[in-house]
Amino acid sequence: xxxxxxxxxxxxxxxxxxxxxxxxTPEVLERGQREWQKLIGEVEAAMAEGLDxxxxxxxxxxxxxxxxxxxxxxxxxxxxxxxxxLYADQANWPSTFxxxxxxxxxxxxxxxxxxxxxx
Numbered sequence: 001x002x003x004x005x006x007x008x009x010x011x012x013x014x015x016x017x018x019x020x021x022x023x024x025t026p027e028v029l030e031r032g033q034r035e036w037q038k039l040i041g042e043v044e045a046a047m048a049e050g051l052d053x054x055x056x057x058x059x060x061x062x063x064x065x066x067x068x069x070x071x072x073x074x075x076x077x078x079x080x081x082x083x084x085x086l087y088a089d090q091a092n093w094p095s096t097f098x099x100x101x102x103x104x105x106x107x108x109x110x111x112x113x114x115x116x117x118x119x
Contacts, residue, residue, distance in 0.1 A: 007094055011086040016079050023074055032071065039064050040101045047108050054115035062112040 009017055043061050051058050073079040090099065 005097075007097070008086060011082045011089075012079065013082075016076065016082065019074060019076065020072075020079070032068065035068055036100060039068065040105060043101075043105050043108060047104065053108060053111035058108075058112045059116055062109050062116070065109055 012020065039061065043065075046058065046061060069080070069083070073083060087099075
């Protein structure tokens with residue numbers, strides 16, 4: 001994972017940055033990176049085998065995804081919204097930073113959520 005994240009700070013308030021720094025110990029960050037890498041690999045493998053987004057296994061992957069987002073945001077709806085804003089603004093990311101997963105992975109997780117909601 002890339003470590004040049006200084007540019008990301010513009011998406012959060014000072015209070016949110018303080019909260020993220022307080023909770024983001026090196027151990028927590030390392031565990032989070034490990035868990036994201038593992039989960040992304042599992043989602044990619046599930047997609048490659050043609051896993052149905054409506055399946056229980058797919059719902060389990062999406063639940064883990066949401067759990068990792070929840071850990072990052074600490075349940076703060078403002079941090080969650082600013083995280084969404086950050087990802088929606090990829091056109092303005094530095095060229096040295098790449099999304100840690102492909103658009104196909106994000107699309108699959110969206111399909112799982114839609115299937116769960118009956119859409």
